[in-house]
Ligand code: TXA
């Protein structure tokens with residue numbers, strides 16, 4: 001039976017909390033993309049979550065917290081991490097930190113690593129749920145592993161509906177692309193995944209650009225080359241569609257084609273990226289995509305497009 005989908009309300013939050021407390025899987029809206037939540041301390045629930053997504057067990061999960069106190073019990077905040085959390089939480093930033101001594105996130109959710117990924121989401125429904133639950137929820141994007149991330153409740157239902165217990169429907173996700181991931185430890189700040197928080201905003205707070213993670217850094221097991229994979233073939237930086245190709249533009253576009261942002265706005269393009277890829281994937285075998293500027297949110301958009309287009313070495 002497909003999972004029920006409920007709009008956010010006090011009753012829906014009560015139901016979600018009781019399902020999570022008994023090992024259930026609940027899809028939740030965040031400001032970035034929908035997440036599939038489980039009790040971070042419950043190894044059996046987390047195992048079920050990996051199975052539902054078809055996610056390799058070596059790929060660790062982000063623990064979502066309701067505030068700084070909950071976060072401080074899980075990870076070690078060096079001064080740079082504290083500054084970043086103060087500047088950008090709640091919001092689309094995930095911090096990978098050394099795990100605190102009494103970190104309650106189970107080993108399997110951390111893939112046995114000595115680090116912990118933490119994020120305080122800004123979505124009021126997600127925040128209320130975590131606060132009411134009283135401890136961290138792990139929540140990877142609520143898609144089958146390797147698929148495009150969901151930005152609407154119906155995307156979650158299509159990917160995972162039969163495998164989970166409840167979907168909290170908070171409408172379309174306002175940012176539409178996953179959080180930016182930074183690792184902060186004694187050796188500095190490294191950008192592990194570009195995302196909905198632009199590099200420029202991070203550099204303003206740090207006083208310098210975060211360093212790049214080495215390309216095959218084993219501490220970032222989720223950085224698979226092929227990810228966000230639609231069925232259709234993608235051709236990037238195209239100047240126009242070839243016969244048979246759908247067109248995904250940026251800026252003004254012809255009638256009957258899609259544009260990530262008719263006005264050429266990167267935030268709007270990020271918000272539309274995954275839902276438009278899903279839409280075109282349903283009707284076409286090939287999609288040509290216009291060039292996207294590489295600045296600001298364009299870094300994350302281009303990262304997702306490259307992974308979606310990757311056909312193998
Ligand atoms: O916006 C987001 O971040 C969404 C929403 C739901 O919060 N979540 C999300 O989770 O995108 P997921 O699991 O799809 O991506 C998390 C990434 C994975 O690439 C994983 O490998 C990495 O974070 N990660 C998690 N814990 C890590 C750790 N301890 N060390 C290195 N990478 C880690």
Ligand code: MG
Pocket residue numbers: 140141149
């Ligand atoms: Mg994901």
